[in-house]
Amino acid sequence: MKPTTFAIRGTVCFSTDSQNLTCLENAFIVCQDGRTVGVFPELPAQFEGIPVEDVGDQLIIPGMNDLHLHAPQYAFHGMYMDLELLEWLNQVTFPEEARYADLSYAEKAYSIFAEDLRQSATTRASIFATLHVEATELLMDLMEKTGLKTYIGKVNMDRNGTADLQEKSAVVSAGDTVRWLTDTAGKYENVKPILTPRFTPSCTDELMNALAELQRTYRLPVQSHLSENQSEIAWVHELCPNTSFYGEAYDQFGLFGSPDCPAIMAHCVYSSDAEIALMKKRGVFVAHCPQSNTNLSSGIAPVRRYLEEDLHIGLGTDIAGGHSLSMLRAIADAIQVSKLRWRLVDDSLKPLSLEEAFYMATMGGGAFFGKVGTFLEDYEFDALILDDRGLRHPQPLTARERLERLIYLSDDRCITGKYVSGNKIF
Template identity: 55%
Template sequence: MNSFIIHGDICYSTDKNTLVTHEGGYLVCEHGFCKGVFDAIPDEYANLKIHDYSGMLVMPGMVDLHIHAPQYAYRGLGMDRELLDWLNTYAFPEESKYGDLSYADKAYTIFTDAIKKSATTRLVVFGTLHREATELLMDKLEQSGVVSFVGKVNMDRNAPDDLREASAKASLADTERFIKETQHKYNNTAPIITPRFTPSCSDELMQGLGELSKRYGVRVQSHLSENPGEVEWVRELCPWAENYGEAYNRFGLFGKPEKTVMAHCVYSDDNEIARMKENGVFIAHCPASNTNVASGIAPMRQYLDLDMNLGLGSDVAGGHSESLFTAMVDALQASRLYWRLVDQRQKPLNVTEVFYLATKGGGAFFGKVGSFEEGYECDAVILDDSLLPHPQKLSLQERLERAIYLGGDVKAMKAKVCRGKVIVRSEELGVRSEELGVRSFRKR
């Protein structure tokens, strides 16, 4: 069960500085876990089924640490506004529609279909404050085969009337019910505590969410130090907090006791960074969103050099695409602007580093995920990069770089594997496998 071999041109990270490539290699998956990548099939695996993707790129599935499912419906709109204005003009009016389950069903079907056909195999997702709609989203993500954490959003202040929960007590009761109903329901989908951000959650609500996280062992996601106006607003709302991060940390919502992912961290000060490092908080770098809503450029070189827990987020719909390939390119470009315009001591990121962020870096939030090293869960994406023709001879690393920049996930993806199960095949992407020369056979 979930045991096979993938043959192809294999790329994966072992650390932020190391990209391993095996041309014509064999990735062995046994019971959903990687046993390693080999130049020849070891004798003990000789009877496993082989999926032959000769000449194609084989890489770990992508990990999206921050995406808003209800915002997918209006991605690409309102990119001329800053964060707080954008929220009030686009995000909040759209999210209010999810009290209507028929609308939620239509919108979330579109979202989950797009995720299934993308290169993403793991994601951390914001829903809305509507519990029933969020559970519907979880049902659909479970059916898609990807692995996800999904949050029912909490908001009891500073929000439109139709998106402001009646009270902290009501919000907590609904969240506890959400956790109880979903925590053990799925194989691949789990709840995550989701205060939208400090401005939308009272201290009473934050205190209660921290207690729920601890009581049920549920992880946490939110936003941190994204925009100058937001940071100043938090300073006014929480004068007792030395920085934005402390507004979470005081309530047990900042990496301890449960794993936490914070999106953005564009304006984190030294004390906030030190606390994130101490608590093991994951940073979801969302470069497209930071650019689109004019928030700024996160200091990713500093975070990498400090060995912080780091990954990438598409942040749809602040980000305009669910593609982690797009996010990798955006991260490369943003880091060059940071180096050129902000601090020339902070050298730009390179392809090896952003590939690590999109796979093993973000994958660590899920455990041993995002690499083909022995013991890692087997998530894989196969690209037929012959569909991106070129006249020159390229190394495997150059082919990977080119596929990232040229949108290989959209133009050339042929299959996707999650936890050792094939969840997308070429037929579902509109291409017959016999047209690709892809075949499965047993080694004789």
């Protein structure tokens, strides 16, 4: 029987909002029934006698929330990087995803993915699978066992795929989606389904209408891609001549989410003023994926503007447009590309600070999962224990300096412990 109340003692760092990072050395963080009670300089009297794990000088930080990644693409992460989005989809991604029709391949590949994600800095994630029902259910089974909290989506795509990777019709796609939802209903503690129309060019209007009906019936959140690349945007405009911007292509079917059941839209590199206004109105979560947007030569999203306009925004690794599974690396990447955007594109949008990028990886994205992403009272207790003793240095460092160094060196070897909702993962 696991203790329902316990404390961890160490150097605690967490965001309180997008501008402020709190760092406390030798502090006690108390967890009760999976939620944070608070962070204290001394263990409060009412908690005397609870189990206390002393992690010494190690850092305790909130877990990271990866708002966008593709599990089947992990098989080729870090490869085939010399292509742009649409050619990369056709030449690399679609052929690889087609292999997940073979369950034995899927098991081999998804087992590696699940184990690597378990060991990473990520505690929660929103994940694309493939269009295959069986392989998606296998992925859900594997992810359930990791103890991480995830949304996983069977992908819908009934046009512009390949002979090997496309659903035969909207009816087949919707039918498979119902089968998937029925098969997995109530089956998992940690995994939830999320509707996943791949992106507008992959889905006929008939399919979008069917998915919208499923969305209303099952009250499901949605994840998709938005305004990632100029050629993609031009293509959507051709496919949906009745829309004035890309986001409308989802919204016209009711698939752009609503504040009480929001959608995650990955990228938003080239969102227009009207699109941004609609994203705000619908409560869309922007999944900013700086590494992927760089690797696929897409561009750099105006993240400062999204923060200023108070949109929901988190970070995504976008495996395998992004090559690294590390959300620590995603924080550093977000800062880095914001500097290049400021220098090269628009000097009215100043670069992100460490505080802001850390916030996005923790609280910003965490809000999609509920009260998640910080150590404020009543937030779910997702935490990482980080040991930076292997990163030698000649001088004393503050907690914030140590955190910055761990982020930039994005060394997942340093992760010695991980909790999700108060459960110890390792």
